[in-house]
Amino acid sequence: MNIKLLAVGKTDNESLQKLIDEYIKRLGFYINFNLEILPDIKNAKNLSEAQQKEKEGELILKKIQSADVLILLDEKGKQYTSEEFSGYLQKKMNSGAKQLVFVIGGPYGFSDEVYKKSSGKISLSKMTFSHQMVRLFFVEQLYRGFTILRNEPYHHR
Template sequence: MPMNITIIAVGKIKENYLREGIREYEKRLKSYCSLRIVEVDEEKAPDNPGPAEKERVMKKEGERILGRMNRSSFNIALCVEGDRFSSEKMASRIGELALSGVSDITFIIGGSWGLSEEVKKASDLKLSFSDFTLPHQLMRLVLLEQIYRWFKIIRGEPYHK
């Protein structure tokens, strides 16, 4: 059964170098899974928002994300407080999901201030890549590279850096 991977991400990719990298990994992933990227609109905010404004933005973006989430998918929220895995352990987790009959996995990338609590609660797993704060647009490229790496590990194929 082929694996269906969906990435729900806030905002559009603005930088050409990121778009090129994303296209490259989309191409590489074609032989491993069906990939779909769903972009939801970024909520407008003032330049220096306070905590209440940040919360409002995350809530609005979260409503858009929740409207696109498939409840029958295994939903993974990317957030700094999530669980950490090595690439090998995450590949193993993806392999275990596939063996248990899960064929749809959705990764969720929030906007500038992250994901709303509602999105995190609706997810099956919270995943952290690092304590570092990464721009959400760059995170999309990093995630695609890791998905590609996980599939290579699952199949026992070499991965050249």
């Protein structure tokens, strides 16, 4: 199985990007993982919230194949402990899905079309984090999930 993380807008914080890159490198020992950055919407300040979600939604849906399992990182999603999330990953791998695609949307969330296409929603916390921080937290939890599945010591630190 492949796992892809789609995120809207680039990370402009070098320190965060180095940490994200480190976890992506570590994930390579467990699974084929890809982080794909979708460009920020041009002239977003001239668009309504709904128009911005719509345009971002179009970009997101262009990157989704019909067989992909689409999971949204959304504040209204289900919350997991790290151990529960590792079990979730195992179930998805056992399901025979070829590619699991997680998506971090823009500042206003997702369009209705993206919600309709998704297979589920996950929340990393009840707290609000910057979209850049969410990337780091997610790749770290993904890595942690695989160490749990392999019964490796990282998750006990």
